[in-house]
Amino acid sequence: MKPEAVEALAARIPDGARVALPPDNSLPSLALAKALIRKGARGLRLIGVPVSGLATDMLIGAGCVVEVETSAVSLGEAGFAPRFSAALKEGRITVRDATCPAMHTMLQAAEKGVPFMPLRGLIGSDILRNRPDWKVIDNPFAGHDGDPIVLLPALQPDFALFHAVLADREGNVWVGRRRECATLAHASRHALVTVERLHPGNLLEDERLAPGTINATYITALAVAERGAHPVALLDEYGADNGHVAAYARAARTAEGFQAWLAEHVLAPEAVA
Template identity: 45%
Template sequence: MARFVELEEAAALVPDGCSLGIGRLPPMALVRALLRRGARDLDLVSAPTGGLAEDLLIAAGAVRSLHTSGVDLAEFGLAPNFGRAVEEGSVRVIDSTCPVLLMALQAGASGVSFTPVPGVFGSDLLRERTDWKVIEDPFGDGAEVVLVPAVAPEYSIVHGLRADDEGNLVTTIEFDDRLLVQASRQVVATTEERSADATRSLAADEQLIPAAYLEAIAVAPGGSLPIGCHGRSRDDAAAIREYLDAARDPGRMRVYLDRLLA
């Protein structure tokens, strides 16, 4: 059974220097709490693409590396701090593709150390990813096949719609974080609300993450904002544009962070 904790306690459960998966519905309140406690040297894992959470963590200097198939802010454009970090080399980027990263997470969830993947021959990734191996297919016609290592984050953070008193978490199928949760050793979650009957019935676009997968849950209404939460809130476009405006200049970004985390 997952235990319920306050937001700052949830952030304290995630240690510096760990590999950290970020849910697709980003737990922005928990990300801000991580920054308030001064998180450092995080090795982030996107599942499989990143967004505002990753960009904000990079802006604050909390990220050592990022394993991802891409980072952007959807219709709001590119992720400026991610782009700057790539250009400056201040963050190590472990490049992948969406299918490969998802299959690597599936391997992590299955408890195996690697998985074969299709569709990467002819890509520069085979040259850049020296940890990927090409072997002769032992079961087929001898054609070459690519093997990639499993991805199993030490910790992951996710945001849900609601949780019951036993710590079972309801999330949305639109942002399917179950694979990331299953691949991770420990998971810390936030939720819009807690109620005894939260999991009594699920809508067609909802799914359940059992409490057995979760270490702790913090109740954080609006915890994904300024990214909208499925069925509850829309993107706060003004807040995202304010962020993008500040991110154009590192000095203005520092002022923005000081105000955001005060």
């Protein structure tokens, strides 16, 4: 698999696509999110796996998003996600609230190719009340009536986007212990992955790296983007740039501040990788 440019990966994502993103502790591709903003993506329906972070807030602020399905949107220690909150209040996005294990379970159903999977909990939560696509049945294996349990439909995103440390020339991708990216890649129609660097050998031939590797069969396209998670941390490669995130959070409190931040950090020619 020949690595492409980050902008070429973004160009594969049509307006209106359902795009799944991991949050800030779990290999988000900020490089690809910025490329989507530069391309002027519109109508995206984002999926938080299982919650959403900085990339989601930026995409919403840039007007790329019409819907977010997620269990929370947060900038961690930097606080609430300001562009998400503003867009919700102004009615520019639809928010479909979920809860973390439900997001995982729906993706696992897609991974297995089954139409639904059950999950405990949730009954009595207003999340369930606001999700007509989630159903409650009586546990058919209980041996008695009156053991209600929730069924969740399979969730197959059009695209999974994430940033890994390594890819090899076959297109295998190493995510280490962040196996939620593997589940996500398995469940999605396409996985578009940015990586820090190329691995010289075949990742699947290495007994120690293979368990943290996603097989190339699930990967649609790759790009090399050094520091592609920045300002978010990436495993043991680099830590979070907390000052950068805090500066974003301050700037993004207003639409004008966000636009200025975007101009400097995303749209300026020197911001392009």
